[in-house]
Amino acid sequence: MNLLLEPLVYQFMQRGLLASVIVGVLCAVMGTYVVLRGMAFLGDAMAHAILPGVAIAYIFKGDLLVGAGVAAIVVALTIGLFSKDGAVKEDTAIGIMFAAALSLGVALISSMQTYAVDLSHILFGNVLGVSSADLWMIVILSLVILLTVVLFFKQFLVISFDPVLAATLRLPAELLRNLMLVLLALTVVVSLQTVGVSLAAAMLVTPAATAYLLTRRLLPMMLVSALIGALSSVIGLYLSYYLNIVSGSTIVLTATAFFLLTFLWKRMKSV
Amino acid sequence: MTHTPHRLEIENISIGYGDKIIMQDLSFQVPHGARVAVVGPNGAGKSTLFKALVGILPLKSGQIFIHGESLGSHKDCVAYIPQREDVDWRFPVTVSDVVMMGRYGQIGWWRNPSKKDKQIVNKSMEQMGIADLAGLSIGQLSGGQQQRAFLARAIAQEPHILLMDEPFTGVDATTQEVTFGLLDHLRDQQVTAIISTHDLNLAASRFDLVLLLNHKLIAFGTPQEVFVKENLAQAFGNSLLVMENGMMLVDECCPPDEEHTHHEHAEVK
Numbered sequence: 288m289n290l291l292l293e294p295l296v297y298q299f300m301q302r303g304l305l306a307s308v309i310v311g312v313l314c315a316v317m318g319t320y321v322v323l324r325g326m327a328f329l330g331d332a333m334a335h336a337i338l339p340g341v342a343i344a345y346i347f348k349g350d351l352l353v354g355a356g357v358a359a360i361v362v363a364l365t366i367g368l369f370s371k372d373g374a375v376k377e378d379t380a381i382g383i384m385f386a387a388a389l390s391l392g393v394a395l396i397s398s399m400q401t402y403a404v405d406l407s408h409i410l411f412g413n414v415l416g417v418s419s420a421d422l423w424m425i426v427i428l429s430l431v432i433l434l435t436v437v438l439f440f441k442q443f444l445v446i447s448f449d450p451v452l453a454a455t456l457r458l459p460a461e462l463l464r465n466l467m468l469v470l471l472a473l474t475v476v477v478s479l480q481t482v483g484v485s486l487a488a489a490m491l492v493t494p495a496a497t498a499y500l501l502t503r504r505l506l507p508m509m510l511v512s513a514l515i516g517a518l519s520s521v522i523g524l525y526l527s528y529y530l531n532i533v534s535g536s537t538i539v540l541t542a543t544a545f546f547l548l549t550f551l552w553k554r555m556k557s558v
Numbered sequence: 559m560t561h562t563p564h565r566l567e568i569e570n571i572s573i574g575y576g577d578k579i580i581m582q583d584l585s586f587q588v589p590h591g592a593r594v595a596v597v598g599p600n601g602a603g604k605s606t607l608f609k610a611l612v613g614i615l616p617l618k619s620g621q622i623f624i625h626g627e628s629l630g631s632h633k634d635c636v637a638y639i640p641q642r643e644d645v646d647w648r649f650p651v652t653v654s655d656v657v658m659m660g661r662y663g664q665i666g667w668w669r670n671p672s673k674k675d676k677q678i679v680n681k682s683m684e685q686m687g688i689a690d691l692a693g694l695s696i697g698q699l700s701g702g703q704q705q706r707a708f709l710a711r712a713i714a715q716e717p718h719i720l721l722m723d724e725p726f727t728g729v730d731a732t733t734q735e736v737t738f739g740l741l742d743h744l745r746d747q748q749v750t751a752i753i754s755t756h757d758l759n760l761a762a763s764r765f766d767l768v769l770l771l772n773h774k775l776i777a778f779g780t781p782q783e784v785f786v787k788e789n790l791a792q793a794f795g796n797s798l799l800v801m802e803n804g805m806m807l808v809d810e811c812c813p814p815d816e817e818h819t820h821h822e823h824a825e826v827k
Contacts, residue, residue, distance in 0.1 A: 323649060441662055448649050449659070454614040455636045455715075456663040499650065503695040508650050 294528045302422050303414040303481075307520035307538060310481045311490065313429045315516030316436060317474045318495030319509050320467060324447050328378060329468075331488035332385035334475045336362035338392025338484055341409050346399065352424050355479050359472035362388055367465075412483035412535035414524065421480055428477050432470050443467060444505055481520070482535040493542040494519065497549045515545050565589055566719060566750060571620030573603070573610045579618065580606040582774045588767070591748035593741060595761035595781075598771035599794050604754040605641070607771070608723050611752070612638050624719065637717035639708045641724055647697045653707045654692040657682055660714030682710040685743075687736065702733030709740055720744060722753040726760060738764060758785070758808060 294300045321330045340358025344351050362384050369380035396406050408416070417425075436443070446453045446463050453460045471491075478487040498512035523538030530537070566588040573581040581603040588594055596604050609615035611622065613629055613636075622629040624636070637660070660682070661675040671679075683689040686706040688699075696704055705725060712720055726734055741751050752769075755761055761768050761781065768784040770776040770793050777789040790798050790806055799807040 323646075438668060441665070442667070444651075444655075445659055445662060448646065448651060448656075449640065451609075451612055451614060451638055451640055451644070452659060452662075452711075455612045455638050457613075503650055504652055504655060505650050 299415050302417045304524055306417045306422055306425050307414055307481045307524050308517050309425055309429050310478045311516035311520030312513045313432060313474055314478055314490035315494040315512040316509050317471055318491040319512055321491045322495040322499055327492050329381055330491040332381045333359060333472055334484045334487040335385055336388035339388055339395055342392050342395035352476055355476040359476055363468050363472055410483045410485045411533045412481050414481045414534040417480055425477050428473055432473055435470060482538055486535045486539045489539040493546050497546045500549050500553055567623040569621045572618040573606050573615055574618055584775050586778045588750055591745050592750055592766045594752045594767045594769055595765040596754040596769045597758060597761050602772045605723055608721050611721055612636055635718035637712035637715040637720050639712055639722040639725055652693055652695055653688060654679060656696055656707050657710045657714050660711040678714050682713040686710040702730045705729055705733050706736060720749055720751045724754055726755055726757055
């Protein structure tokens, strides 16, 4: 018990734990759409694409979340512009923007003096550096995103499962799809601080993929995914504390362990 | 389920992707409750026409009227049964989830299904003989059962027009008969059904009207009017074989641009 309580003496650990759990749940919920709609590549690209925004905010000592948010929206709109009317395919547009934004981000960061430390914080997160202002931002954004998912649950289900039905029901499919992309971008922005840009994509995909193996309906899938996301965050953070490893990677590795165990368990059961 | 009289009017529509026109200047009218077979060679634009009818593919020109009003002004009168390969069968939804989606047009945006919605869903599943499968995920069903789940969803939608893209391809005889049973039931309720099929025998024997297409209208009318040599030759070109006793064969196995010469010697009675 002491082992569990000891780290919580520190306020930065309390904040870090809270932030990781919230982000774990948020990524896991949005991740169900990423997995079901085959948007893993987009999620990955989105995560990397916010790098230049973060770097600029870093250089000018601005708010990282604001920088990331602006970059995510710019990239999402540019992808839409490039792939409009089939000029290039959407995944091609994503690939172009993904690489360009990542390069620009690295270029900006490499011009900083504290290059190595800063880059690793941005790429892999710095959960122990979450300030109480950051925490508030994370809480508010997460609530907004989750509430939107609850409100649009039926509509998101239809556009994901059967876009043609969405058309015959006269749902504004394009609008809903863009709303989902904005939610995804915001999720990546929120997860920046805890797991970092390069690992956010894993938190979007891995818990949801694990839940996909275990459930047969969307709502249970979301809940199981959220549980796995939260557990991975808690376990990962403790591992990080005791083993002195970057928290982003312990969190993602814990989630991966859940996936592997589930996968093997399913395999054993079906033999 | 009472429906107002309804009809479908297609006026000079052209449909396509980008610069490519798939369907040129198509016009036809379907009266209340008719059952229409849409036939034509592979790639003739049958699925494209369906996409235009459900409103996911914008028209290049022309207009579609349902009950005399343009497409889109009626919220829930078109139901569509997708082709099998267009559905992600591993999506985590149960049979009753799928059928309930048919009610989403009636349920408000931010409301839960009412008692009435649940009753309609249960009744639709019973009618299609899949009530006992309600809790299974759709991926666990057989092909025929999956089709019946989508038919149940279409009933739950209470449509005025039902569109089905190749529902008889690769399904068992039971599902085919269940499907026709449903179509008879829907005809009693004056629901118009528009169904694409490769099976010209079914089109000739079990439909009121046939729409024969090949990137444009070839013929539209009763099966007797449509299935004559001139029309079929125009639609199927080289893949039509007419035997000396008047029997006609359509061979669709080969790519359309491949040359066949045997039909030139054939005679029609």
